[in-house]
Amino acid sequence: KNQVEQSPQSLIILEGKNCTLQCNYTVSPFSNLRWYKQDTGRGPVSLTIMTFSENTKSNGRYTATLDADTKQSSLHITASQLSDSASYICVVSPRNVYNQGGKLIFGQGTELSVKP
C-alpha cells in the first residue's frame, strides 16, 4: 500500500535554531517528492519538488534531501523564524500519475512551532 509517514508529529523550537523534519514513504515507483508549507487555515504552498534522481533541493532557508534507496526524505530549516510556524507536509507523486488522474499521496504533516 502506498503510504507516506512523517515524523515528528509536532516540534517546538526556539527562534534562530535549525530543525529537520523526516518523511518515509513506500510509494513505488514514484515520480517526484515535494514538501509543502501550510499555515493555519490556509492552503498548502509548495516549497520544493524533487524527482527520484535528485538528492537535494534548496529554497532559501529550506533544504530538502532525498534518498531513493532508503525511501526517505528530510526537510531542513535553517535559522528558523517565527513565520516558519506552520504544518509541513510531505507529498509523493506515483509515476505515471498523469494517467492516474494526478493523484498524490500525502503525509499527515509535522506541526512546527517556533517560539521567541
Place this chain on the structure above:
Amino acid sequence: DGGITQSPKYLFRKEGQNVTLSCEQNLNHDAMYWYRQDPGQGLRLIYYSQIVNDFQKGDIAEGYSVSREKKESFPLTVTSAQKNPTAFYLCASRRLLAGGAHTYNEQFFGPGTRLTVL
C-alpha cells in the same frame, strides 16, 4: 494561493442540509481536485476532474457530489448523506510540466473552506 479562489471561507451547515462549496481558478488548468483535511491526517481525495464534463471519484467520495460544466469552476456539494462533514476542504488545480525524462505534476491549492455542522 495563486489564481484559485474558494468561497465561502467559513460555512455552517445544519443537520440534513446540502451545502455547496465554490472553487474557481483562472490559471487555465485542465485538472481540478477536491480534498478533505482532518486534524492529524493527510489530505484525502474526494473527487477530481481532468476535463470539462468529466470527473472521477477519489478515495472518500461517498456523501459528496461535483460538477464540471466550465473549465474554471469545480463546485463541491456536501450532501446530507455525508455523516461527518465537519472538516477543512481544499480545492486544487493542476498544470503539467515536462522536464526532460521527468514529468512534474504540480498542484496549486486554494485557501480552503472550513465547514462546520451545527
